[in-house]
Amino acid sequence: MKENLKKYLTEMIGTFFLVLTIACTGLLGANGVIAPLAIGAALMVMVYAGGHISGGHYNPAVSLAACIRGALSFKQFIPYALVQIIGAVLAVIIFGIMAKGTIIVIEPANFGLKGLLIAEFLFTFALCYTVLQTATTKNTAGNSYYGLAIGFIVLVGAFSVGGTLCAGAFNPAVAVAAGMLKLAPWALILFTILANLVAGICAAIAFKMTYTEPNE
Numbered sequence: 001m002k003e004n005l006k007k008y009l010t011e012m013i014g015t016f017f018l019v020l021t022i023a024c025t026g027l028l029g030a031n032g033v034i035a036p037l038a039i040g041a042a043l044m045v046m047v048y049a050g051g052h053i054s055g056g057h058y059n060p061a062v063s064l065a066a067c068i069r070g071a072l073s074f075k076q077f078i079p080y081a082l083v084q085i086i087g088a089v090l091a092v093i094i095f096g097i098m099a100k101g102t103i104i105v106i107e108p109a110n111f112g113l114k115g116l117l118i119a120e121f122l123f124t125f126a127l128c129y130t131v132l133q134t135a136t137t138k139n140t141a142g143n144s145y146y147g148l149a150i151g152f153i154v155l156v157g158a159f160s161v162g163g164t165l166c167a168g169a170f171n172p173a174v175a176v177a178a179g180m181l182k183l184a185p186w187a188l189i190l191f192t193i194l195a196n197l198v199a200g201i202c203a204a205i206a207f208k209m210t211y212t213e214p215n216e
Contacts, residue, residue, distance in 0.1 A: 004076070007054035008083045014046035014058040015087030016094075019177045023095040027181065028102060036158035044151025051135060051147065059171040060084055061200035065128035068204035071136040081172075088173040092180045109184050115165040116188060120195035121202075123157030124170040128203035138214050172196045 021042035025035035047056035055072065057063045060081035066072040072080065130153045134146040154170060162168020167184050169175040172193040179189040 012087035019091035040155030048147040119161035124199035
């Protein structure tokens with residue numbers, strides 16, 4: 001039980017700092033390339049910090065993919081997802097207290113549904129697939145690049161489609177935070193979460209189809 005609590009706390013802390021970075025860069029006037037770079041870097045750092053404890057998911061879609069892949073037990077998936085969402089909600093609350101009076105008001109983005117679904121699906125798939133291939137396999141065990149790979153795929157997604165075709169969440173916990181921050185209407189947030197979770201499932205299936213364990 002104690003080991004599980006360590007994992008849950010790690011997942012909450014990592015998700016908290018990921019979402020806090022998103023909120024600060026997105027609503028305090030960070031211009032140009034700053035937001036995607038900061039967000040990708042925050043995820044990379046948190047993955048390195050907590051990967052050896054909890055797996056460094058910070059994302060219910062990644063946890064779902066890991067669960068289907070067999071790197072996370074089914075009974076741990078719900079606690080993982082809950083603490084990730086709690087971490088995201090706490091980040092929004094702390095951001096609101098910290099940045100009161102300095103937040104730039106942004107009109108909720110009204111993304112096209114088709115583009116949103118495809119964009120969120122594809123880059124969440126890429127994220128989950130990258131996590132499974134670099135951080136859950138015997139062939140890549142002990143590698144030093146998994147955090148970079150995971151952080152950079154989010155960076156790529158943020159630059160490619162974030163804020164144009166979709167919110168660039170690639171993460172149901174981040175999507176919940178985006179709804180709380182009024183970055184997009186809740187109807188689109190729900191579709192974002194759906195696309196993220198389906199992508200996690202498909203990434204796990206793709207992993208099983210493409211990876212062979214050593215000596216098998």
